[in-house]
Amino acid sequence: MLEAFLISVITMATPILLAALGELLVEESGVVNIGIEGAMLSGAFAALTIAYFSGSTALGLAGAIVAGVAINAIFAILVVNLNVNQVVTGTAVSILALGLTGVFYRKLFGVTGKAFMVAPIAKIPLGPLARIPLLGPVLFDHNALVYFTFLLVPALWYLIARTRYGLRLRACGERPEAADALGLGVIATRWQALLVSGALTGLAGAFLTLAYANTFVENISAGRGFVALSVVIVGRWNSWGLASASLLFGAAMALQFGLQALGTVVPYQLFLALPYALTLIVLAAFGGQASAPSALGEPYRRN
Amino acid sequence: MLSSIAKPFAALLVAAALISIVLAALGASPLGVFAALGEGAFGSWYACVDTLVKSTPLIFTGLAVSIAFSGALWNIGADGQLTIGAIAAGAIGTHLGGFPHSLAVAIVLIAGALGGAAWGGVAGWLRARRDVNEVISTIMLNFVAVQMLSWMVHGPLMEPSRAYPTSSPIASAAQLDFYFAPSRVNLGMLLAILLAAACYMLLFNTSVGFELRAMGRNRRAATFFGVRIPALTVWVMALSGALAGLGGAVQVSAISHRLYEKLSPGWGFEAIAVALVARLNPLGIIPAAILFGALDNGSQAMQRTQGISPELVQVIQGLVILIILAFDTPAWSGLRENIFGASNDDAAAVPPVAEMPDA
Numbered sequence: 245m246l247e248a249f250l251i252s253v254i255t256m257a258t259p260i261l262l263a264a265l266g267e268l269l270v271e272e273s274g275v276v277n278i279g280i281e282g283a284m285l286s287g288a289f290a291a292l293t294i295a296y297f298s299g300s301t302a303l304g305l306a307g308a309i310v311a312g313v314a315i316n317a318i319f320a321i322l323v324v325n326l327n328v329n330q331v332v333t334g335t336a337v338s339i340l341a342l343g344l345t346g347v348f349y350r351k352l353f354g355v356t357g358k359a360f361m362v363a364p365i366a367k368i369p370l371g372p373l374a375r376i377p378l379l380g381p382v383l384f385d386h387n388a389l390v391y392f393t394f395l396l397v398p399a400l401w402y403l404i405a406r407t408r409y410g411l412r413l414r415a416c417g418e419r420p421e422a423a424d425a426l427g428l429g430v431i432a433t434r435w436q437a438l439l440v441s442g443a444l445t446g447l448a449g450a451f452l453t454l455a456y457a458n459t460f461v462e463n464i465s466a467g468r469g470f471v472a473l474s475v476v477i478v479g480r481w482n483s484w485g486l487a488s489a490s491l492l493f494g495a496a497m498a499l500q501f502g503l504q505a506l507g508t509v510v511p512y513q514l515f516l517a518l519p520y521a522l523t524l525i526v527l528a529a530f531g532g533q534a535s536a537p538s539a540l541g542e543p544y545r546r547n
Numbered sequence: 548m549l550s551s552i553a554k555p556f557a558a559l560l561v562a563a564a565l566i567s568i569v570l571a572a573l574g575a576s577p578l579g580v581f582a583a584l585g586e587g588a589f590g591s592w593y594a595c596v597d598t599l600v601k602s603t604p605l606i607f608t609g610l611a612v613s614i615a616f617s618g619a620l621w622n623i624g625a626d627g628q629l630t631i632g633a634i635a636a637g638a639i640g641t642h643l644g645g646f647p648h649s650l651a652v653a654i655v656l657i658a659g660a661l662g663g664a665a666w667g668g669v670a671g672w673l674r675a676r677r678d679v680n681e682v683i684s685t686i687m688l689n690f691v692a693v694q695m696l697s698w699m700v701h702g703p704l705m706e707p708s709r710a711y712p713t714s715s716p717i718a719s720a721a722q723l724d725f726y727f728a729p730s731r732v733n734l735g736m737l738l739a740i741l742l743a744a745a746c747y748m749l750l751f752n753t754s755v756g757f758e759l760r761a762m763g764r765n766r767r768a769a770t771f772f773g774v775r776i777p778a779l780t781v782w783v784m785a786l787s788g789a790l791a792g793l794g795g796a797v798q799v800s801a802i803s804h805r806l807y808e809k810l811s812p813g814w815g816f817e818a819i820a821v822a823l824v825a826r827l828n829p830l831g832i833i834p835a836a837i838l839f840g841a842l843d844n845g846s847q848a849m850q851r852t853q854g855i856s857p858e859l860v861q862v863i864q865g866l867v868i869l870i871i872l873a874f875d876t877p878a879w880s881g882l883r884e885n886i887f888g889a890s891n892d893d894a895a896a897v898p899p900v901a902e903m904p905d906a
Contacts, residue, residue, distance in 0.1 A: 276682075278623075278682065318869070322869065322872055322873060326872070326873060328872040328873070329872070331621040331623070331682050332616075332621070332819065332823070332868065332872060333868075333869065333872055335623055335816070335819055335868070336819070336820075336864075336865045336868035336869045336872070337865065337869070338865075339816055339819075339820075339861050339864050339865040339868070340861070340862060340864075340865025340866060340869065341865075342858070342861050342865075343858045343859065343860070343861025343862035343863070343864070343865055344569070344862055346856060346858030346861065347569070347573060347855065347856050347858045347859050347862060348573070350856040350858070351573050351574070351856075462858070467686070467690055470683075470686045470687070470690075473683060473686075474683050474687065477680070477683065511698045511701070511702055513694040513695070513697045513698035513701070514694070514698070516694045516697075517690065517691045517694035517695070520687040520688075520690035520691050520694075521687070521691055523683070523687045524673070524679075524684060524687050524688070524691070527673070527677065527679040527683065527684065528673055528677050528679060
């Protein structure tokens with residue numbers, strides 16, 4: 245029971261954390277990408293479609309990366325180059341992705357309601373570690389995307405806090421004029437962050453279709469991209485904080501299944517609303533933007 | 548003035564070109580699809596009237612979005628506010644059996660407005676007092692509202708036979724009448740148009756509207772002119788929510804008469820496209836809402852005759868918003884400063900109020 249719950253927590257937390265880590269890079273560079281939901285959905289759709297027709301999981305993952313990068317490139321042209329409002333652009337990108345995946349899904353897979361299943365991404369048990377009671381199945385018997393996601397946590401922390409590139413990224417998010425005056429290339433840096441984030445968010449979407457559901461349904465991301473956005477705030481723009489917040493939200497999501505299975509008298513909708521209500525409560529309790537990059541959400545124009 | 552009308556149409560044409568590419572990729576004939584959309588939306592008297600009915604909730608949510616956006620408050624939560632308004636209307640409407648017709652309708656509509664105002668006001672309060680970005684809070688409140696509606700129609704408000712996940716119908720006294728039956732045209736459309744005029748007056752002819760637009764142009768500068776930003780933030784978000792909630796109440800009172808899951812097909816998100824096409828002008832919301840209402844109405848005919856699923860409407864919404872944003876030019880300066888943020892230099896140098904009267 246506990247083991248199944250903890251495995252479920254890791255499974256639910258992984259796509260949120262992966263997308264949130266990408267969003268962290270983007271926000272450190274001074275951009276807020278609400279289109280993350282659309283990038284995740286597009287990645288999920290591309291991964292399933294390509295894996296289904298090619299029979300190759302690897303090609304599916306590659307397709308998810310391409311889809312996520314493409315969606316973020318549209319966003320980048322508008323917000324980084326044309327300086328238009330990031331919130332409205334991101335919302336439009338999410339609506340567009342919802343529509344595009346919807347029409348193409350109906351076109352390719354018909355409206356029969358038949359599920360189009362793909363083989364799940366293979367699990368890689370880590371030798372003897374995977375045989376430790378409780379800890380083994382929970383931590384060391386997952387697919388490569390899970391390991392990749394959790395290894396990114398220290399890697400991104402090091403990149404942002406300890407390297408020259410991280411300094412450049414943060415300069416673009418804190419004082420873009422100063423960064424530009426130092427020749428750090430605000431526009432190029434923000435583009436790089438958005439493209440890398442597109443790849444990570446696309447993979448997060450692929451996790452939903454190739455590792456979790458093994459099929460696609462319309463709007464399969466179901467707000468996980470938006471939850472990833474709040475994970476970045478709750479996690480205080482720190483990759484360790486993001487990991488903790490993702491596990492918290494993963495637990496809230498895993499709780500749905502656990503408590504529904506127990507047949508409790510509490511309405512199931514309460515558990516479905518829990519991750520979102522939790523976000524509101526956590527943000528209301530700890531306040532919002534204090535540790536955000538100073539120039540977050542502001543377009544940068546060269547004078 | 549000409550360009551203010553020409554720009555949205557140019558944006559629509561570019562959108563049509565891009566949609567044609569999508570349709571070609573789907574193996575459909577763009578002309579056939581556009582013809583089916585037009586036929587479904589305006590092909591008969593009944594289709595025209597139904598287009599107006601489908602536009603009505605979009606006027607309410609479009610006004611909600613344009614009021615909030617005018618103050619640079621990014622309310623992405625009109626959908627949740629509409630849903631809560633509908634729940635309030637549907638819950639109270641069943642208990643109004645003995646009431647006079649006009650009183651019952653008024654109670655239902657006020658309940659909807661208050662429900663929406665509460666949902667929007669929470670996001671406003673979180674922004675004003677807890678520094679929580681309203682984008683995140685309104686998105687989260689959307690999800691909570693969806694689950695609340697689902698719980699209501701499966702639980703406390705479920706109809707007595709408990710066979711279907713819907714609420715009991717509201718009392719007939721609380722139902723808005725149809726005109727020109729069998730059409731479903733009702734007073735809701737007239738109310739929406741009156742509210743559009745009222746919102747226009749509020750924004751451009753009152754001191755509160757002036758403060759609201761000043762906040763939208765430059766939050767920091769507005770404080771120097773004595774605008775009480777936190778209080779205004781809460782009130783604007785509550786007003787925005789009330790408008791959306793009223794839309795939900797009108798939908799329940801006039802059209803659905805009861806609550807069910809997925810009551811809103813996304814009117815709160817479509818409203819963002821409506822508001823941008825209208826350039827945030829409350830009077831422009833009416834034609835913009837009719838345009839998107841027509842699209843929604845035509846999409847059913849498009850699915851029947853062309854085999855393209857109605858999600859195409861979302862593709863169109865997304866593209867229209869992106870293209871309108873991309874069409875940003877200095878000629879759009881009024882919108883530019885509201886939507887696109889004041890540019891670095893004039894934010895610092897020009898007092899925003901100096902240019903307000905002719906905005």
